[in-house]
Amino acid sequence: MKHPAAPLLEASHLALRVGGCRLCGDLDLCLRAGECWVLLGPNGAGKTTLLHTLAGLRAPDAGEVRLDGRPYAAWRGQQAARFRGLLAQQQPDQFASTVLETVLVGRHPHLGRWGWEGPEDERIARAALDSVGLGELAARDILSLSGGERQRVALAALLAQSPRVLLLDEPTNHLDLRYQIAVLDLIRARADSGHGVVMVLHDINLAARYADRIVLLDGRGGAQAGTRDEVLRADLLGAAFGHPLVRHEIDGRAAFLPA
Ligand SMILES: Nc1ncnc2c1ncn2[C@@H]1O[C@H](COP(=O)(O)OP(=O)(O)OP(=O)(O)O)[C@@H](O)[C@H]1O
DSSP: OOOOOOEEEEEEEEEEEETTEEEEEEEEEEEETTOEEEEEOSTTSSHHHHHHHHTTSSOOSEEEEEETTEEGGGSOHHHHHHHEEEEOSSOOOOSOOBHHHHHHGGGGGGOOTTOOOOHHHHHHHHHHHHHTTOGGGTTSBGGGSOHHHHHHHHHHHHHHHOOSEEEEESTTTTOOHHHHHHHHHHHHHHHHTTOEEEEEOSOHHHHHHHOSEEEEEOSSSOEEEEEHHHHOOHHHHHHHHTSOEEEEEETTEEEEEEO
16 A cells, blocks of 8 residues: 655644634645645635744744654754745845846755855846746846746755745736746646645636645634635635636636625
8 A cells, every 4th residue: 555655744743823813723735745735715814824834933832833744843953945935926136236146045944154156056047047047137236126937046056955845825926928828837846746835826717726735714713724625616606715616617627706
């Protein structure tokens, strides 16, 4: 009998509160290699807070998060940064630097004691830039990029970091339709090659296309976690988003439209 792969990231009995407001309670999530989880829910429901908790950037109010079987407290920072990486919702660009230098930041958890990037780090960074279609902009000032280009550079930095677990907060932010699909194909390919992905998306139909499993936060402290088909139901989605939805089947794939 084939045993399922050990979880890359696991949350059990998770409860999150912000400012006295409950975002979720008793949430279980188990990310295995090859899987892509999507966090869905209305504005302010707690998707970013949940993602940051899974990234170990904040402690849960109850329950536990384990990365590769160990709580974050048992990890050293650099070691954790090699195993899991976060694409944040906004990129801090305080200093002028080139696009390539920005992507090379993703290599920092892998650098040796003296912290110098070598030719192999540069090769990895350039390959990551190529994969998001920005190889030709390597020498450009990061502050001169458009919003969509900047978002793809941030993804390239995460790909260069090459963590086993990729946590992404709205990776399609600022992207036009073509790049939304290109970037989500790239992220899905990472999952298919044995990584684990958890990402926040706003688009229910992109979630239907790319997710294996979904957490739906309803904005009132409730959460549904399960397979795509278990969670992507018009009644659950309509209740969470506060607007009725109709499920259609297009080319064998579920699609949800506002009623
Ligand atoms: N530092 C903070 N102090 C007070 N409230 C906060 C703080 N950080 C987040 N919140 C609140 O917690 C709730 C959840 O925020 P979060 O950013 O996780 O939601 P979200 O689902 O990612 O929202 P969006 O879809 O708008 O990005 C929101 O009501 C937000 O205002």
